[in-house]
Amino acid sequence: MAASSSVESVLAQISSNALGSLRRADDLWQRHRTGEIPAAIAVQTSSELLSAIDLDVVICGGTLGILVGCVLVQRGWRVAVLERGQLRGRDQEWNISRSELDVLLDLDLLTVEELEQAIATRFDAARICFEGSSEFWVKDVLNLGVDPVFLLDRLKAKFLQAGGRLLEQTAFEEAIVHPNGVTIQAGETLTARLLIDAMGYFSPIVQQIRQGKKPDSVCLVVGTCAQGFPESQTGDLFATFTPLQNQCQYFWEAFPARDGRTTYLFTYLDAHPDRPSLEDLFADYLRLLPEYQGVAIDQLTFKRALFGLFPGYRSRLRVPWNRILPIGDSSGQQSPLSFGGFGAIMRHLRRLSQGIDEALRVDLLDRSALALLQPYQPNLAVTWLFQRAMSVRMDQRVANDQINALLAAVFQEMSQLGDPVLKPFLQDVVQFSGLSQTMMWTALRHFDRVLPVIPQVGLPMLIDWLRHYANLGIYSGLDAVAGAIVASQNGIAPRLTNSQHQYYVHRWLDAWHYGAGGDYHG
Ligand SMILES: Cc1cc2nc3c(=O)[nH]c(=O)nc-3n(C[C@H](O)[C@H](O)[C@H](O)COP(=O)(O)OP(=O)(O)OC[C@H]3O[C@@H](n4cnc5c(N)ncnc54)[C@H](O)[C@@H]3O)c2cc1C
Numbered sequence: 319m320a321a322s323s324s325v326e327s328v329l330a331q332i333s334s335n336a337l338g339s340l341r342r343a344d345d346l347w348q349r350h351r352t353g354e355i356p357a358a359i360a361v362q363t364s365s366e367l368l369s370a371i372d373l374d375v376v377i378c379g380g381t382l383g384i385l386v387g388c389v390l391v392q393r394g395w396r397v398a399v400l401e402r403g404q405l406r407g408r409d410q411e412w413n414i415s416r417s418e419l420d421v422l423l424d425l426d427l428l429t430v431e432e433l434e435q436a437i438a439t440r441f442d443a444a445r446i447c448f449e450g451s452s453e454f455w456v457k458d459v460l461n462l463g464v465d466p467v468f469l470l471d472r473l474k475a476k477f478l479q480a481g482g483r484l485l486e487q488t489a490f491e492e493a494i495v496h497p498n499g500v501t502i503q504a505g506e507t508l509t510a511r512l513l514i515d516a517m518g519y520f521s522p523i524v525q526q527i528r529q530g531k532k533p534d535s536v537c538l539v540v541g542t543c544a545q546g547f548p549e550s551q552t553g554d555l556f557a558t559f560t561p562l563q564n565q566c567q568y569f570w571e572a573f574p575a576r577d578g579r580t581t582y583l584f585t586y587l588d589a590h591p592d593r594p595s596l597e598d599l600f601a602d603y604l605r606l607l608p609e610y611q612g613v614a615i616d617q618l619t620f621k622r623a624l625f626g627l628f629p630g631y632r633s634r635l636r637v638p639w640n641r642i643l644p645i646g647d648s649s650g651q652q653s654p655l656s657f658g659g660f661g662a663i664m665r666h667l668r669r670l671s672q673g674i675d676e677a678l679r680v681d682l683l684d685r686s687a688l689a690l691l692q693p694y695q696p697n698l699a700v701t702w703l704f705q706r707a708m709s710v711r712m713d714q715r716v717a718n719d720q721i722n723a724l725l726a727a728v729f730q731e732m733s734q735l736g737d738p739v740l741k742p743f744l745q746d747v748v749q750f751s752g753l754s755q756t757m758m759w760t761a762l763r764h765f766d767r768v769l770p771v772i773p774q775v776g777l778p779m780l781i782d783w784l785r786h787y788a789n790l791g792i793y794s795g796l797d798a799v800a801g802a803i804v805a806s807q808n809g810i811a812p813r814l815t816n817s818q819h820q821y822y823v824h825r826w827l828d829a830w831h832y833g834a835g836g837d838y839h840g
Contacts, residue, residue, distance in 0.1 A: 325600045328542070328615070329623055336623045344596045346520070347627050350536065350589045357530040360522035361639055363495045371499040373398050373483075373510040374678055378490040378502070378523075380405040381466075382646035382663045383516030384473045389425050389671040391482040395678060399482065400504050402489035405474055407466025410543060410580065410624055411438050412660040413553075413573055415459050415745055417840055421667050432472055439463035441574045444553040446744075449560060450719065451726030454733045459744045460555060463575055464660070490517065495639045512674070512683055513642050519629055521648040527637060532589045533629035535705060537657055540600045540625045541582035543575050546618040547611055550574065555744060558725070559610060561718035564594060565710045568602070570610055578621050581611060586709040589629075593712070596625055628657040632702055632782075634694060640684045645670060649692050653746040654705045661746060665837060669828045676824060680817045690825035696793050697748040697835040699786035706775045716774055724771055727764035731756050742838045749835040750794040753787070793834040800827050801836070 329336040349355055373396045377383040380401035391397045399405070419437075422428045428436060441461050447453040478484060491503040493513055502508045515523045554572040571582040583603040587593050594602075600623075608614050628647075635650045637643070644650075645663070652662035663670075673691045677683055707724060710716050732740045732752075739752035761768050772780065804827070831837060 324604050324615075325597055328604060328620055329600075332542075332620050332623050340596055340600065340623065340625055343625055343627060347536075347538070347596055350533065350627070350629065351591045351593055353530070353532055353589075355528070355530045355532070356525055357528070358522040358525050359492070360490075360526045361493045361495060361642065363639060366496060368496045368499045368501065368509055371509045371511055372396070373508060375512045375514060375674075376400060376500070376502050376508050376510040377514040377516055378504075379516035379518060379521070379646070379648070380484075380486075381407070381470070381516070381518070382659065383514065384470060384477060385427070385663060385667060386514060386516070386645055386671060386674065387482055388427055388473050388477045388480070389667070390674060390678075391477055391480040392426065393671075393675050395675070397477075397482050398485060398508060398510070399477065400485050400488050400490055400502070400508075402487070404486050405470060405484060407468070407470035409467065410622055411463030411573075411575055412466055412658075413460045414462055414464055414658075414661050414664065416462055417458075418661055418664045418745070419462070419464070421664055425667065425671065427476065428469075428472060436464050436469045436472070437462050438465035438468070438576045439574055441553050442551050444555045446556045446729055447554070448558045448722045448726045448729070450722060451730070454729050454740075456555070456737070456740060456744060459741055460573075460661075461553065463573060465576070466660075490522070493523070493642070495641050500641045511641065511681075512678065514674075515642060515644040515648045516646045518647045519627075521644070523642065524635065524644060524648050524650075527635060528631070531631070534588070534632045534702075535586055535630045535654065535709065536589055537584055537586050537628040537630065537654075538594075538596060538599055538626075539582055539584040539628070539657075540596060540603045540623075541571075541580060542603075542618075542620050542624060543578045543580045543622040544618040544620045545578040547579045547613050550579070556725075557610075558722055560606065562710060562716065562721060563718075565712055565714070566594070567708055567710070567721045568606070569708075572611065578619075579611075580624070581607060582624065586705050588709070588711060590712045596627065600625065626657075630654040630657075630702075630705070632699075635692070637685055637689065640688075642685075643674070643688045643691060645692075651692055651695070651698070653698055653701060655701050656746050658746060665747075666832065669832060669837075673825060673828065676821050680821050682818055682821050687821065690822070690829065693825070693829035693833060694789075695829075695833045696786045696789035697833055698746075700748055700753065700783060700790055701746075702786075703775060703779060703783040706779055707771050710774070714774065717770065720767075720770055720774070723767045724764075727767045728756060728760050731759040731763065735759070741840070742835060745838070747835040747838040748790070749838065750790045753790070790834065793830045794836070797830040797834040797836045800830060 387399045494501045557570040566585045
């Protein structure tokens with residue numbers, strides 16, 4: 319079967335619009351490759367004061383927005399959530415680790431029973447393996463599948479019950495920032511003190527800020543959920559079984575799902591015009607899937623097609639306006655390795671909701687105060703080097719097995735250092751001590767594999783990485799000192815009488831804590 323006809327025939331089995339959705343995503347990817355990324359005018363400013371402000375917060379985009387909306391409305395704020403479609407979670411589970419879900423209980427978003435119901439799948443252990451090397455196994459990492467349909471349904475009900483206003487089938491059109499509030503056009507006109515942008519990677523607000531700039535890298539992902547695989551209660555977190563091909567290293571993931579097995583193929587690349595389309599990648603996925611999972615395509619019953627394009631920017635998103643705060647995928651605050659945006663919001667929900675609550679209470683909604691809610695995170699910034707080391711430029715000559723050999727060496731060292739090093743890394747939390755030990759042992763024991771990476775990533779990237787690595791060390795030190803002071807004196811911030819000063823102290827403490835990976839608790 320020709321490559322594109324295999325994609326057409328599998329997607330036709332799934333639904334009549336699956337191919338159309340893939341091709342729409344491909345159009346977007348094509349525009350990224352050719353540099354025709356739209357730069358909408360979504361936000362304007364006005365010096366006029368608003369005479370009345372109806373709401374405290376309008377959240378544009380409901381998928382992850384409803385999480386923050388729910389916390390804020392429960393704290394007594396007047397909140398509206400705008401969703402251009404119907405607010406409903408996708409059918410495909412979000413994979414996450416159990417400890418990351420505790421925040422839903424702590425913030426009273428779910429009861430223990432509801433959380434149990436939200437967890438649709440669990441599996442025992444997960445594998446990490448690279449072509450030509452041995453396997454590594456971990457337990458309790460990304461081994462749960464949360465059902466987005468159930469979760470969003472519960473949150474929606476709680477949001478409405480607590481007095482939140484939900485506007486479905488209502489798309490954000492534009493906003494005007496006034497000195498004392500924001501006007502939001504979305505069919506009707508809303509006024510609020512703060513606009514939260516939760517419209518995902520392709521948010522019109524973010525597109526205006528990025529001004530059509532090409533992303534520094536893109537992660538393309540394609541996959542399916544299907545039935546007919548050999549029975550397995552284990553997953554793959556990170557697997558390769560092919561060398562570099564077409565200047566792409568293919569990575570695979572597999573998870574037991576409620577209605578079958580989910581398998582993904584993903585790759586990191588730049589937005590060069592000659593890069594493959596999502597449809598090409600889907601064809602490669604179907605070609606390689608039988609070898610990966612040991613099953614013929616015609617034995618599978620496909621339930622869902624899954625695909626996405628995650629653009630990544632090394633520079634932090636700097637919002638030029640007051641009263642606007644991006645959260646979720648639009649903020650670009652998730653790991654450039656996993657792009658696990660649900661996991662990222664779970665880790666930051668406590669910090670974010672406390673911070674937004676405080677910003678509203680002390681009325682610090684200017685852009686510099688809000689920027690502290692999405693601070694620089696050296697523990698994520700260091701991972702850009704790893705992402706770069708797992709991708710190859712179109713004009714680069716790199717040995718076909720180089721990426722596999724490097725990854726095998728790094729994971730061998732991490733697994734010898736044990737769970738305290740391996741597990742946080744796999745959950746997108748890089749810590750100074752674990753990173754330093756891994757780098758040191760990898761460099762000492764596998765110098766031959768590390769050396770070729772230097773020309774591959776380039777000196778500027780390496781120097782930049784050293785800066786972030788040094789910052790990670792500094793943040794870890796500051797977090798440890800601040801933590802000890804707070805513990806010994808029952809909190810330094812409460813001693814400040816000025817509540818606006820307190821806001822800044824809290825944000826810096828959070829920035830050090832999260833930026834150092836101090837929020838990780840197994
Ligand atoms: C194939 C795939 C698998 C994934 N697996 C995982 C996983 O296992 N674990 C994990 O943690 N993450 C996973 N992710 C990532 C995760 O799904 C995202 O990070 C998460 O959905 C981001 O949520 P968001 O609300 O920020 O953005 P989005 O999911 O993009 O949602 C944006 C919301 O805004 C709405 N919207 C957009 N424009 C407007 C507008 N103009 N007006 C009003 N509303 C608007 C949209 O309808 C949507 O509801 C996966 C992603 C993909 C593509």
